[in-house]
Amino acid sequence: MDAILQAIVNGTLTGSIYGLAALGLTLIFGVIKVINFAHGSCLMVGMYAAYWVVLLTGVNPYVALIVVVPFLFFFGYFLQDIVIKPVLEAQSDVREPTEVIIVTTGVWYILDNLTLMLFGAEYRVVQTSISGTSFELGELIVSAPKLYGFIATIIVSVAVVWFLNSTKMGKSIRAASLDREAASLMGINQYRVYNIAFGIGTAIMGVVGCVLIPFYYVFPTVGVIFDVKCFIIVVLGGLGSIPGALVGGVIIGLIESIGAQFMASTWTELIVYVVFLAVLFIRPAGLFGSKLDW
Amino acid sequence: MKRETLDKILKIVLVAGVFTLPLWMNSPTYLQILILLFWYAYLTTSWNLVGGWAGVLPLGHSAYIGIGAYTSTVLAMHYGLSPWIGMFVGGILASIVGIIIGVPTLKLRGAYFALSTMAFGEGVRVLVENTNKLGPFAINGPRGICIPLQNGFWNFQFISKVPYYYIILIMLCVALFVTWYMSRVRIGYYLNAGGEEPEAAEALGVNVAKYKVIAMAISCFMTGLAGTFYAQMALYFYPKAILGLDLSFEIAFIALIGGRGTLAGPVLGALVLRPVTDFSRIYFSSILPGLHLVIYGLVLILVMIYQPRGIQEPLSKAYDWFLDNMTGTARAKGVKS
Numbered sequence: 001m002d003a004i005l006q007a008i009v010n011g012t013l014t015g016s017i018y019g020l021a022a023l024g025l026t027l028i029f030g031v032i033k034v035i036n037f038a039h040g041s042c043l044m045v046g047m048y049a050a051y052w053v054v055l056l057t058g059v060n061p062y063v064a065l066i067v068v069v070p071f072l073f074f075f076g077y078f079l080q081d082i083v084i085k086p087v088l089e090a091q092s093d094v095r096e097p098t099e100v101i102i103v104t105t106g107v108w109y110i111l112d113n114l115t116l117m118l119f120g121a122e123y124r125v126v127q128t129s130i131s132g133t134s135f136e137l138g139e140l141i142v143s144a145p146k147l148y149g150f151i152a153t154i155i156v157s158v159a160v161v162w163f164l165n166s167t168k169m170g171k172s173i174r175a176a177s178l179d180r181e182a183a184s185l186m187g188i189n190q191y192r193v194y195n196i197a198f199g200i201g202t203a204i205m206g207v208v209g210c211v212l213i214p215f216y217y218v219f220p221t222v223g224v225i226f227d228v229k230c231f232i233i234v235v236l237g238g239l240g241s242i243p244g245a246l247v248g249g250v251i252i253g254l255i256e257s258i259g260a261q262f263m264a265s266t267w268t269e270l271i272v273y274v275v276f277l278a279v280l281f282i283r284p285a286g287l288f289g290s291k292l293d294w
Numbered sequence: 295m296k297r298e299t300l301d302k303i304l305k306i307v308l309v310a311g312v313f314t315l316p317l318w319m320n321s322p323t324y325l326q327i328l329i330l331l332f333w334y335a336y337l338t339t340s341w342n343l344v345g346g347w348a349g350v351l352p353l354g355h356s357a358y359i360g361i362g363a364y365t366s367t368v369l370a371m372h373y374g375l376s377p378w379i380g381m382f383v384g385g386i387l388a389s390i391v392g393i394i395i396g397v398p399t400l401k402l403r404g405a406y407f408a409l410s411t412m413a414f415g416e417g418v419r420v421l422v423e424n425t426n427k428l429g430p431f432a433i434n435g436p437r438g439i440c441i442p443l444q445n446g447f448w449n450f451q452f453i454s455k456v457p458y459y460y461i462i463l464i465m466l467c468v469a470l471f472v473t474w475y476m477s478r479v480r481i482g483y484y485l486n487a488g489g490e491e492p493e494a495a496e497a498l499g500v501n502v503a504k505y506k507v508i509a510m511a512i513s514c515f516m517t518g519l520a521g522t523f524y525a526q527m528a529l530y531f532y533p534k535a536i537l538g539l540d541l542s543f544e545i546a547f548i549a550l551i552g553g554r555g556t557l558a559g560p561v562l563g564a565l566v567l568r569p570v571t572d573f574s575r576i577y578f579s580s581i582l583p584g585l586h587l588v589i590y591g592l593v594l595i596l597v598m599i600y601q602p603r604g605i606q607e608p609l610s611k612a613y614d615w616f617l618d619n620m621t622g623t624a625r626a627k628g629v630k631s
Contacts, residue, residue: 035405086599098351098404099602102550102594105543109591113584121583220584228416228539231409239405266424273417280410281398 002139007257013146015253016153017211021226022233022245023157024204030240031177031197032088034097037104038079039230040223041111042202046072046209047218048115054126054213061128061210062148069206076202080195083107088194108223116220123217131214145214152211156204157246163200173197177240232276238289247287251275297621312463316456325455329527331568332462333520338548338560339469340516345546346555347482348506349489350400351408354415356541358388358514360422362521363536367439368431370449377450377526385518392514393507400506412542419537438532441525450526458527465523466561469516474557476512481505489555544571551597553606562606567593 025039036042049071053064084100091097133144164170175183176193184190216222233252237244252272259268279287316325337355344352365387366380375383399410423436433439445451452458476482487495488502495502525531535541544567552563570593574586601608 029405033405035408083595087602090599090602098408099550099598101351101408102547103598105547106591106594106598109587109594113587113591116584117582117588224539228413232413235406235409235413239409264424266420270417270420270424273413273420276413277395277410277417284398284402284406286406 003261004258006140007261008254009140009142010146011254011257012250013143013150013253014257015250016246017146017149017208017249018226018229018233018252019246019249020149020153020156020204020211021208022230022237022249023153023160023242024201024208025230026234026237026240026242026245027160027204028198028201029234031173032080032084032100032194033177034084034088034100034104035231036198036201037101037227038107038111039104039201039205040225040227041108042072042076042079042223043205043208043226044115044218044220044223045075045111046202046206047212047216047222048119048209049206050210050213051124051126051218054128060130061213062152064213065207065210068210069203072206072209073199073203076205077195077199079107079202080198081191084198085191085194088191108227112220112223119220121220123219125217126213128214143215145211149211152207153246156207157242160200160204161242169193169196232272235286236276236279238286241286241288244286244288295621297617300617300621316459322455325459327568327572329455329458329462331564332459332466333524333527334544334548334568335561335564336462336466336469337517337520337545338552338564339466339473340513340520341545342473342549342555342560343476343509343513343516344506345549346559347476347485347489348400348509349485349492349555350404350506351546352411352510352513353408353539353542353546354395354411354413354418355513355517355545356537356539357415357418358392358517359521359524359541360418360533360537361388361391362518363525363531364422364433364439364521365518366522367441367525367531368428368433371439371442372431376448377522378448381450381519381522384522385515388518388521389511389515392510396507396510400510401503412539415537415542416539419533422533422537436533438530438535439525441529443529450522451529458523462523465519470557470561472512472516476509477557481508485509486555547594551594551604553604556604556606558610559604559606562609563604566605 021039021043024042025036028034028036028039046068049068050061050064053059053067054061057064084103087100087103088097091099130144130148135142135144135147162170164174172183172188172193173196175186176188176190176197180190183193229252233248234245236251237246237248255272255275256265256268259265259271283289315328319325337359341352341355344350362381362384365384366375366377369375369380369383370377395411395414399407422433425433426435427433441451443451445453447457476485484495484500484502484505487498487500488505492502521536524536528535548563548567549560550563551567552561552565553559570590571586574589578585578589597605
């Protein structure tokens with residue numbers, strides 16, 4: 001029983017980090033209606049940025065956030081502005097521009113392979129002051145970096161929801177996500193809104209990168225692992241839904257960690273897909289998605 | 295010379311050239327590259343029935359290739375069933391799976407469908423990689439299956455590459471014919487309408503979801519056949535080669551680069567993108583690892599920025615321009631200056 005309880009705690013913590021990664025994806029999708037296939041690659045960029053900052057300055061990975069998050073924000077901002085905007089403009093009459101998916105996939109290939117060219121294929125790991133530390137609560141052992149990740153998820157989610165609901169820019173983003181023509185008529189510069197939404201979605205990957213660095217390897221294709229997880233999570237939770245992303249992340253985390261108690265980890269991966277398809281049959285719009293919207 | 299005559303002559307020369315190619319090209323390497331090119335063109339043509347006409351983006355079609363390849367191979371190895379028959383069993387099985395996946399997902403809009411099919415494709419890959427024995431049949435997990443050598447027509451095995459060339463060429467022609475035929479009958483119009491304006495089509499009484507499922511079933515059936523072809527041509531296949539994201543994505547890329555929802559698009563896309571893949575891998579990956587994929591990514595982005603509808607459009611314009619200049623007559627519709 002203790003093992004199960006331990007698995008539940010671990011699964012919730014890891015799952016919350018998945019949820020945070022999926023939050024960035026769902027935010028971008030909610031506004032631009034584009035699945036960002038380069039999302040995992042943005043996480044990879046965030047992880048490398050965190051890796052180098054921690055390695056070169058020796059600071060705590062959470063201090064590195066000060067550098068990594070703005071860097072990722074502008075990275076996403078200009079990625080959207082320079083690469084994705086031209087295609088969006090050409091496709092402005094289409095509700096869901098699929099061509100943009102291909103562009104983001106191109107970005108994915110380029111980012112992953114440029115990183116491969118620059119830094120090589122080796123798995124890198126950086127020793128931080130909190131790597132491997134943990135708290136003990138009676139019988140339970142809670143990994144410190146994962147607990148901080150959980151806390152970061154809560155802080156970022158609250159901040160994003162506050163930003164979307166209470167600031168002028170946040171309201172513009174929500175308006176543009178509801179109806180881009182109407183929002184444009186109200187004087188909202190839709191492409192600026194897109195740039196900022198994309199920037200925020202990518203900046204969140206900077207947070208995830210810093211959170212992951214104490215206990216995860218960095219290598220050029222690390223993003224692909226998270227890409228597929230994020231896609232499953234956002235569809236499970238409902239595309240464009242913020243609570244959906246978080247709950248979906250925790251569900252996936254729990255399946256993985258509880259499943260690992262009973263079988264090899266490759267099989268838990270399969271259970272994730274089975275649960276995903278089962279949910280899709282019962283509730284095709286996802287747990288928190290609105291059927292009217294999709 | 296009349297414009298139509300020149301058009302006809304060029305097309306006949308092209309068809310004759312393609313069909314007699316193995317007679318005057320002896321290099322098995324280039325023949326192999328061409329076989330794979332046609333294989334991709336065939337796959338993309340099958341994909342196009344859903345991805346092009348029905349207006350959604352399936353990203354898990356490699357699963358159906360895998361179903362086709364594994365079904366016919368297992369049947370041949372354990373029951374001695376000819377792959378020619380196993381091919382159709384695999385196709386029907388792929389079609390049934392496609393319907394099961396399509397019914398819940400095709401009702402939804404594109405992004406859901408794209409991600410669900412992708413997760414499904416990955417799920418199939420993980421399943422196969424973790425299965426050493428499927429009931430009584432050994433499928434060897436990630437190591438894949440090596441097909442024992444038994445040459446002969448009935449065993450779908452040939453020493454020369456030439457028969458494979460003609461088989462895939464005929465398969466491609468049939469797939470193109472199916473696409474052309476579907477675009478001319480009711481279902482094609484329904485699919486097109488449903489893909490462009492689902493609300494409007496449904497308001498007019500078209501059961502969009504039903505026709506999309508039919509298109510999915512046909513598409514998956516044809517994709518399953520391609521799996522058997524690959525298995526019999528390579529005689530060795532493993533999950534990473536015929537299942538998984540990379541192959542599913544490549545099919546979608548070829549379609550979008552070529553021109554989604556057009557008849558010639560998949561072939562043109564394969565004609566452009568396959569050489570980019572093959573030659574940049576040969577020449578650039580030895581200079582810097584990963585450079586060929588950077589080039590691939592750049593090609594994707596540039597084509598999508600400058601020709602979002604694919605290269606089919608400018609190419610057919612260029613062909614018209616060529617015809618006009620060669621014959622000195624403008625097209626009958628003649629709006630060009």
